């Protein structure tokens with residue numbers, strides 16, 4: 001079995017200039033497929049709220065949601081490092097609250113680390129968690145949990161003031177001990193500058209190519225939804241079309257009586273069947289004993305699955 005990816009491996013990749021790969025996954029099958037594809041990191045992101053649970057934002061996601069999905073994803077990942085998002089309201093109340101929830105997430109899911117949003121404002125929390133032995137991934141740029149403050153899902157750091165803030169945010173996270181930093185929706189030149197100024201891996205999403213790794217949302221790169229097409233995501237497949245097409249075929253086949261066929265059905269030994277047919281529906285069970293004793297001479301094959 002392949003050796004599990006550690007945060008030290010990620011730092012080594014960054015130092016050697018090997019791109020780090022990360023994708024979101026939210027349950028056993030998606031994590032298993034991501035793991036089999038060889039990604040370094042699986043993020044059980046709170047995007048869960050939008051792409052899996054059907055909310056308009058990530059704000060309603062709870063610690064219980066993250067634990068439930070995180071646990072399933074961890075079961076699917078044999079090699080990749082699994083990082084679980086701390087949802088809105090689980091750490092903003094201060095480092096003590098963060099410690100309690102991060103500890104729960106780590107203990108109850110078996111994941112390798114947690115991720116939380118915010119730069120300078122989250123630095124003390126990150127430092128406390130790291131001190132307690134909890135690896136933390138930071139997240140700056142667009143921070144979807146603050147969407148009501150940032151005025152929507154838009155590119156961050158475009159003015160000189162915002163850019164300087166963003167650089168300071170990333171540096172504060174690195175100084176606090178974050179083992180990697182997600183840069184979301186940041187202009188390419190700025191994410192490049194940040195990457196040169198921090199010594200831990202930067203992982204971009206909509207942050208261009210000059211970062212140490214890339215993260216993407218499962219549903220975006222696999223083309224699951226027609227109405228969700230972020231500019232930064234390339235659709236590497238149209239899985240949504242494949243699934244919808246297959247389900248339409250299934251429905252039509254059932255309605256037309258074409259499914260199941262003999263090939264998809266199970267059969268009994270003819271002699272056993274014959275004996276059973278001799279039991280009339282209103283026969284009481286004591287009379288059935290006679291038939292059952294005959295059945296002993298006619299072995300019924302097991303279920304042929």
Ligand code: KIV
Nearest residue numbers: 024045046047182215
């Ligand atoms: O929740 C998530 O999926 C994320 C990625 C967008 C980085 O935080």
